[in-house]
Amino acid sequence: MDPFQWAIDPWGKIVPIHIAWYLIWVTTIAGLLFVIVHAIFVRYFAKPRQFAPDDPPVDPAKIPAHVPRHSLVARTFHWVMAASMFTLLFTAFLPKVGFQFDWVTYHWIAGAVLTASVVFHIFHATFFMDFWSIWPDKIDLRDGWRRTERFMGKPAPPPERFAKYPPENKLYHMAIIAAGFSVIVTGVFMMSRVRTIFFPRNPYLFGDLTWGMMYVLHGLAGVGLIALIMMHVYFGLQPEKREITKSMIFGWMDRDFDLKEHDPTRWRVETSVVETSTPPGRSQGARTEGLTDAG
Numbered sequence: 001m002d003p004f005q006w007a008i009d010p011w012g013k014i015v016p017i018h019i020a021w022y023l024i025w026v027t028t029i030a031g032l033l034f035v036i037v038h039a040i041f042v043r044y045f046a047k048p049r050q051f052a053p054d055d056p057p058v059d060p061a062k063i064p065a066h067v068p069r070h071s072l073v074a075r076t077f078h079w080v081m082a083a084s085m086f087t088l089l090f091t092a093f094l095p096k097v098g099f100q101f102d103w104v105t106y107h108w109i110a111g112a113v114l115t116a117s118v119v120f121h122i123f124h125a126t127f128f129m130d131f132w133s134i135w136p137d138k139i140d141l142r143d144g145w146r147r148t149e150r151f152m153g154k155p156a157p158p159p160e161r162f163a164k165y166p167p168e169n170k171l172y173h174m175a176i177i178a179a180g181f182s183v184i185v186t187g188v189f190m191m192s193r194v195r196t197i198f199f200p201r202n203p204y205l206f207g208d209l210t211w212g213m214m215y216v217l218h219g220l221a222g223v224g225l226i227a228l229i230m231m232h233v234y235f236g237l238q239p240e241k242r243e244i245t246k247s248m249i250f251g252w253m254d255r256d257f258d259l260k261e262h263d264p265t266r267w268r269v270e271t272s273v274v275e276t277s278t279p280p281g282r283s284q285g286a287r288t289e290g291l292t293d294a295g
């Protein structure tokens with residue numbers, strides 16, 4: 001089955017024009033399968049999570065009852081992006097599976113909102129947030145290996161507790177960057193094929209082959225996002241991740257959850273656990289962001 005749709009250009013060359021729309025179902029079913037298999041694994045097979053003991057031991061009295069995690073600005077960005085992402089997915093794919101409506105205008109407007117919010121996020125994350133907190137560090141790589149070995153039943157020390165983000169969230173963020181940038185960059189160019197308020201329509205900006213490849217990349221990243229968003233919503237609704245989801249609404253999480261999952265030497269509460277130096281190789285993420293509204 002051909003994953004692309006093809007056409008013949010005015011010079012007789014065969015060029016790609018779109019992805020084949022059955023790929024919508026391929027990634028939807030892949031996302032559903034992932035969710036089902038993961039849910040069965042967690043329910044029946046997964047062992048309780050184990051972490052290495054704290055070094056130095058954490059004094060719970062030094063952790064505030066509400067640990068700030070996401071500032072108002074960061075939460076607003078997240079929900080604006082979520083709304084535009086869902087609008088983009090529904091406007092793009094509903095017409096392709098039989099629900100016809102005039103989708104293009106809603107689609108490019110949501111695309112412009114997503115583009116603006118992502119540009120803002122990059123600026124905000126670079127200058128006002130702890131930029132490195134979302135990228136895997138050496139401990140994540142080492143612990144990723146240890147967790148894999150333990151999963152295979154081999155002897156390995158338990159991993160350390162997490163910094164601000166568990167490594168799974170960091171990997172997910174990288175996948176969203178790849179898919180998100182692909183739809184945004186191609187989408188901005190594709191806006192010149194339709195009428196928008198941003199620039200005059202110019203379908204001759206590129207040749208047919210380049211346009212075709214752009215539509216194909218836009219479509220591939222778009223269907224990839226179906227599965228990625230399904231996984232994201234599924235994990236956000238999981239009981240063990242609910243504290244993290246709650247923090248994306250209210251900005252903070254409970255001390256008990258923080259003590260269970262997070263390592264204050266990798267992600268510090270500046271209000272109490274004041275440290276002037278960070279051990280080598282550790283994230284310098286500080287938890288003042290929610291308090292100061294800076295990230």
Ligand code: HEM
Nearest residue numbers: 018088089092108111112183184187188190191193215222
């Ligand atoms: C979740 C993100 C997105 C998804 C799933 C998505 C999906 C799609 C799909 C499937 C198409 C039809 C492509 C084709 O006919 O081969 C499309 C077209 C289009 N998209 Fe997106 N897109 C997304 C983000 C964006 C963004 C961020 C922009 C703008 C910055 C954008 C602008 C456009 C435009 C202008 C078209 C062309 C309409 C046309 O030529 O008729 N999209 N999109």
